[in-house]
Amino acid sequence: xxELPEVETVRRGLEPVLVGARIExxxxxxxxxxxxxxxxxxxxxxxxxxxxxSRRAKYLIAELGSGEALIMHLGxxxxxxxxxxxxxxxxxxxxxxxxxxxxxxxxxxFELGSAGRITYNDVRRFGFxxxxxxxxxxxxxHFAGMGIEPLxxxxxxxxxxxxxxxxxxxxxxxxxxxxxxAGLGNIYVCEALxxxxxxxxxxxxxxxxxxxxxxxxxxxxxxxxxxxxxxxIAAGGSTLRDFAHTDGSLGYFQHAxxxxxRESEDCVTPGCGSKVDRIVQSGRSTFFxxxxxxx
DNA sequence: AAGAACTCCTGTTGGC
DNA sequence: TGCCAACAGGAGTTCT
Numbered sequence: 001x002x003e004l005p006e007v008e009t010v011r012r013g014l015e016p017v018l019v020g021a022r023i024e025x026x027x028x029x030x031x032x033x034x035x036x037x038x039x040x041x042x043x044x045x046x047x048x049x050x051x052x053x054s055r056r057a058k059y060l061i062a063e064l065g066s067g068e069a070l071i072m073h074l075g076x077x078x079x080x081x082x083x084x085x086x087x088x089x090x091x092x093x094x095x096x097x098x099x100x101x102x103x104x105x106x107x108x109x110f111e112l113g114s115a116g117r118i119t120y121n122d123v124r125r126f127g128f129x130x131x132x133x134x135x136x137x138x139x140x141x142h143f144a145g146m147g148i149e150p151l152x153x154x155x156x157x158x159x160x161x162x163x164x165x166x167x168x169x170x171x172x173x174x175x176x177x178x179x180x181x182a183g184l185g186n187i188y189v190c191e192a193l194x195x196x197x198x199x200x201x202x203x204x205x206x207x208x209x210x211x212x213x214x215x216x217x218x219x220x221x222x223x224x225x226x227x228x229x230x231x232x233i234a235a236g237g238s239t240l241r242d243f244a245h246t247d248g249s250l251g252y253f254q255h256a257x258x259x260x261x262r263e264s265e266d267c268v269t270p271g272c273g274s275k276v277d278r279i280v281q282s283g284r285s286t287f288f289x290x291x292x293x294x295x
Numbered sequence: 296a297a298g299a300a301c302t303c304c305t306g307t308t309g310g311c
Numbered sequence: 312t313g314c315c316a317a318c319a320g321g322a323g324t325t326c327t
Contacts, residue, residue, distance in 0.1 A: 002320060002321090003320060003321090006320075034303065034304090034321095034322090034323090035323095058320095058321080058322095073321080073322090074320090074321090075303095075304095075320090075321055075322085076304090076319070076320060076321055076322095077304090077305080077306090077319085077320085102305090102306090105305085122304095123304080123305055123306065124303085124304045124305050124306085124319090124321095125303080125304055125305085126303070126304070126321060126322080127321090167297090168297080168298080169297075169298060169299090170298095173298075173299085176321095176322095178321090178322075185320055185321070186319095186320060186321090187320060188320095238320080240319080240320065241306090241307080241319065241320080242306095242319085242320075243320070260320095281299095282298085282299060282300075283299080283300065283301080284319095284321095285318080285319090
């Protein structure tokens with residue numbers, strides 16, 4: 001499942017096909033994903049031209065000619081596949097070996113006429129789609145209360161310190177909390193904490209003073225978060241199990257992981273000599289180097 | 296009220 | 312080889 005860099009990679013793949021195209025038909029192969037589709041979903045989408053495709057955190061936002069936005073989240077295993085206009089119709093139940101995709105999990109199809117077809121596939125169905133008026137999109141339920149955009153101007157040592165000051169929750173949990181910073185997931189939090197030399201179990205408040213001012217680590221961490229995400233986007237995201245680009249190609253940032261999914265392997269820091277450790281925090285794996293990230 | 300645990304769902308993997 | 316528990320990139324809801 002995709003974190004911010006993977007969602008951005010998907011956005012860049014969809015944009016040239018989707019923007020400017022008209023959704024001639026919306027095929028819903030079931031009545032829900034994680035949640036029910038919005039009321040009269042097909043009706044509200046059919047015939048609409050897509051004005052733009054943007055991203056906020058891990059959400060994709062397609063602005064429609066009607067003034068409504070189509071809001072899409074990929075959950076853990078959601079993916080989009082683009083087919084040329086002349087591609088034959090998919091047969092549900094068939095397995096696509098090349099794309100690693102079960103066709104039985106093709107749930108939503110956007111028919112774009114001469115622009116082709118975009119299919120949403122989601123094995124675990126943790127993804128969802130919704131609609132809201134563009135005018136007050138960021139006041140709508142998915143975005144109201146959402147944290148700062150990690151690649152936006154708001155992310156700085158000052159803001160991180162203000163957000164984390166006094167927090168007893170571990171750094172790992174605070175960085176994953178979408179109400180504080182929106183878009184980070186398990187991979188990039190592990191990688192960022194390693195680069196910052198911060199132990200994931202330390203209370204989040206350690207990067208701030210009692211008055212909420214940034215300690216040096218706050219500035220460092222803010223810069224590292226930006227760097228890790230930027231590098232991952234440049235690499236086309238990370239492909240572990242399910243993630244693929246809209247054309248079926250794969251990301252390669254996973255080769256740049258320093259700790260994620262490297263339990264018991266040697267720490268990459270020259271001369272360190274320690275092994276990457278794995279612990280469980282809030283039910284999720286955390287990977288870190290006990291020497292480079294001392295508690 | 297904060298923080299942790301549980302939940303949704305399916306598929307893959309690793310240990311016995 | 313088969314079986315089964317553990318685990319997977321998210322995040323809303325429910326507990327303590």
